[in-house]
Amino acid sequence: MMKVIKGFLFFIFITITSSGNTLDPLDWGWKTSKYRLEYASLRATEADIKFYLFTQKDLFYGTHLNISDKGEITRSDFSKDKDTVFYIHGWLDNNSSETLISIKNAYLSKYDVNMLVVDWSTFADSVIYNVAYDNVEPIGNVLGHSIEHLVQNTGQDLSRMIIVGHSLGAHVAGVAGRILNGQLDHIMGLDPAGPLFTTENTRNRLMPGSAQFVHVIHTCGGLIGYLNSLGDADYYPNGGRNNQPGCETDLFGKCAHLLSIKFYIESILTGNFKARKCGSYDDFTKGKCNDSPISYMGQYKVDKGAQGSYFLQTNSKSPYAKN
Template sequence: MKGVLCLVFAIVCCASSTVASRLYFAEEDDIDYKRFQLLKTKSGDEEVIDLLSDEVTAFAVVTDVTYYLYTKNNLEIPHTVKSSNIQELSISPHFDPAKKTFFIIHGWVDDYTADVNRLVKAALLSKHDLNVIVVDWSPVASESYTTAQNAVTAIGKFVGGFINDMMTTYGISGSQVAIVGHSLGAHIAGNAGSIIRSKVDQIIGLDPAAPMFTVDNTENRLDPTDAQYVQVIHTNGRFLGFSSSIGHADYYPNGGMIQAGCGIDLLGGCSHARAFEYLAEAIGNGGKFTATLCGSYSDYQNKKCTNNAKSNMGSATVDKSVVGDFFLDTNSGAPFAQG
């Protein structure tokens, strides 16, 4: 599938998790098992890279980011806003500051045509009258993973600055803005949210990238302080995606590691992409992904949490009434929701 973060760990640690009130997997902080990884580029080439190498370029400029506006009146042909020129939004006959605005941010080796953007944008506009702004940071995202990862904070600041300017120029409040980000895009969303003067209504983190991020360092990743409410959907934890709880509510379909129907999924691409496929189905097709508050997937499978709180994973307006870790199962193919 185009545009998924195709990394597979060269060293796999099988340390068990510690279950507390929120999930925490020790390997994300305590074990240097992510230093050497097999990287598969968009062209299909493979090489082992050292993620601790000093030979990493971490350089991004505001012109690396382009914004593409879609609405019900221009579903396929976007209005383009270059870098931070917020005034270009007013040129569009489609932008309406009175309506809610959703930002969608892709991950590594992608651009504005990525599957996450296409599917989530189409789902949102099929059911809601919104402004959808797709964030393209492909000049940096197309570089090596280490370069892209090191630019996440800078790209997030550029996006956050754009949203601040939009709020000031058009009198928009944070409650009118939501951000969706996949993989590295989830952490860009978090960095954007951290500098927005009026906290955005919600951020949905879709399998936030794991390599080179840690639980302890919240300065470069998504965390609950980045929006009024942060929902996270984990689909390839311990591999491409973050496995520990990093939102107000964290959802673990099929345990959050390997997704039903993805087979062995050695490179993790199938499971990594399911996060945005689930969200698109929940928004566009009304898929009801009912999840249960529980201490672990094992406890959920053994029906030890049957009487616990329930919550629906994914929506244009997420369930903000809950906090904690939620588990559910899905079907192996679309429609994925089991109700």
């Protein structure tokens, strides 16, 4: 029943934003509408963000962890000698979602890392998108300072930490990364949210410089996702829009939006998403970039030599990689 309710809310949201926002053809980001919903503004504090630690020793249950508390960290399975991966969910999501569990399981089935799930569902699970949107920057600030405390309490270097964020979570990651002066190893943006985000406002979104390297996968650009480049390297499977193979009846983009997560999970496990640098998807499909540099989309160890826009095609179902 909850999935049905959330699906209905998702439909209402897309209907409102599609009629109340316009896409700038030069920007392909979302412009804020004068018809924006009015609501009582709520602002995030440290109490509104929770962390759950998963490791190969504790794969299924996890530990609710205050990463600012040195004693709690010491008593937990957290190890400064392992890489740390943060995962941030998006709108209408929480720490027990199927997508989150799938990413966590994929990582820990292959890599011995500290997996920290960031739960900001106090705002992200709000039925009003604007409440979640307006708290992206405050949540990102809280996350950034919490990670600073984790570094102080454990001695782990920021270069051993990465953040993976889906939808609004990708922008939360961007804000946190700037609090940390771009020292994180990398940020993985999975179809960063588009509605209400603009190129002009860089305070509340993902951008190059949010980490040592920013890798972005676009799968529903121009509808739910942000189509314009946001990273050092941006990957556009099947053109990056909502008409993804396997999502032909996906009128409102939910299927395509979630594909970014499915692609990323497969990339962690197999690493087979070969993409080519190109000026546009049209040029890519016409073979004009067949001699251009190759890069692999996603993966745990990202291709930090990649710069610019990369395109590829996928299958309509798993395995998605065509290579």
